[in-house]
Amino acid sequence: MCGFPTPTDTVTPRQPRGQERVITGNRPTSWAFADAFVAEDEALHWARDRAREAGLRSVSPSTGAALRLLAATVDAKAVAEIGTGTGVSGLHLLRGMRPDGVLTTVDPEPEHQQFARQAFRACGFASNRARFIPGRALDVLPRLADAGYDLVFCDGDRLEYLEYLAESLRLLRPGGLVVFEGVFAHGRTIDSGPQPTEVIRIRELLRTVRESQDLLPSLLPVGDGLLCAVKR
Numbered sequence: 001m002c003g004f005p006t007p008t009d010t011v012t013p014r015q016p017r018g019q020e021r022v023i024t025g026n027r028p029t030s031w032a033f034a035d036a037f038v039a040e041d042e043a044l045h046w047a048r049d050r051a052r053e054a055g056l057r058s059v060s061p062s063t064g065a066a067l068r069l070l071a072a073t074v075d076a077k078a079v080a081e082i083g084t085g086t087g088v089s090g091l092h093l094l095r096g097m098r099p100d101g102v103l104t105t106v107d108p109e110p111e112h113q114q115f116a117r118q119a120f121r122a123c124g125f126a127s128n129r130a131r132f133i134p135g136r137a138l139d140v141l142p143r144l145a146d147a148g149y150d151l152v153f154c155d156g157d158r159l160e161y162l163e164y165l166a167e168s169l170r171l172l173r174p175g176g177l178v179v180f181e182g183v184f185a186h187g188r189t190i191d192s193g194p195q196p197t198e199v200i201r202i203r204e205l206l207r208t209v210r211e212s213q214d215l216l217p218s219l220l221p222v223g224d225g226l227l228c229a230v231k232r
Helices: 028-037 042-054 061-073 089-098 109-123 137-143 158-171 185-190 196-210
Strands: 078-082 102-107 130-134 149-154 172-181 215-221 227-232
Touching: 028 061, 042 089, 042 109, 061 089, 061 149, 061 172, 061 227, 078 089, 078 137, 078 158, 089 102, 089 109, 089 149, 102 109, 102 137, 109 130, 137 158, 149 158, 158 172, 158 196, 185 196, 196 215, 196 227
Parallel strands: 078 102, 078 149, 102 130, 149 172
Antiparallel strands: 172 227, 215 227
């Protein structure tokens, strides 16, 4: 039940509408605890090792756990992933999806997708649980079915995130989730100094999602920032 505060209540000053709060405080201990909270198995460690060898970034363990939770929350049967990498995020998504769910994962590097295939197989996922499509995301996404997906996870080219959002809104069913990884940009998103184009584009994405009438957003402070939004 909602109520108005009494004069003796402590009231936090209201943030001006549209203005981001300044993030303060050192939180590495909390983040480390979140990363260690859900243990990862050998298949995930193997996929992470392949990513390191290839010079690729992988989602953090806490981000992976969040992806698994989100996939389970929407009872995902069809998930589209932009950025296969070596399969770290895909393993977490598959573990949260329905047993008959199919992950469609897109990446411009087929050799990376081969590592993901091996990781999925090592975890016991049947080959028909994942559909690997090599290619640039903006060339592949227009070929996917309208309103055919429960969740779209975006971890590709940060410069294309706004275009991914537009495609995701078309791909998602009502009530589906779109998720963007890396929106903190290692703290640069809130830095007041001059920033590269990638960070400027992420800021545009954050504003667009927050102001959209078609989305119900939340920003999760896991890993390097996970922007989530439900399609109304």
